[in-house]
Amino acid sequence: MAELISKLETKKINHIIQKTQQVAQKIDIFCSAILLQTWRRMNYIFNKQEIHSSLKRRQGNCLRCGRCCQASFKCQHLEYDKNGLSLCKVYDQKPLMCSLYPYNEDDYFFHLKPTCGYKYDDE
Numbered sequence: 874m875a876e877l878i879s880k881l882e883t884k885k886i887n888h889i890i891q892k893t894q895q896v897a898q899k900i901d902i903f904c905s906a907i908l909l910q911t912w913r914r915m916n917y918i919f920n921k922q923e924i925h926s927s928l929k930r931r932q933g934n935c936l937r938c939g940r941c942c943q944a945s946f947k948c949q950h951l952e953y954d955k956n957g958l959s960l961c962k963v964y965d966q967k968p969l970m971c972s973l974y975p976y977n978e979d980d981y982f983f984h985l986k987p988t989c990g991y992k993y994d995d996e
């Protein structure tokens with residue numbers, strides 16, 4: 874009986890550890906996304922020319938996954954069509970920072986870099 878209780882407690886503890894790790898990972902992603910969003914705006918203010926130059930090396934296309942539009946908070950203009958592809962409700966007037974994403978090889982939300990349709994030539 875004591876062994877069973879011990880097994881159950883171990884299972885419970887493992888479950889708590891797993892949940893804690895998941896929450897920590899979400900917090901990590903959220904915080905890093907906020908930091909990148911702040912950094913990329915600041916960087917753009919001071920390095921416009923360099924950024925427009927690096928954009929010329931951008932290859933590929935947006936796959937319309939919409940994940941960058943909800944890297945931290947979900948954008949209020951984000952919608953999905955019936956095929957599950959993202960739609961920007963203000964596409965024609967969308968903010969410059971959205972159009973420029975990702976503007977160089979460092980301008981990716983780290984958890985989205987492998988799946989984003991845009992690539993840089995040295996990757």
Ligand code: SF4
Nearest residue numbers: 935936939941989990
């Ligand atoms: S993460 Fe990349 S592929 Fe997905 S919507 Fe953003 S720019 Fe497009």
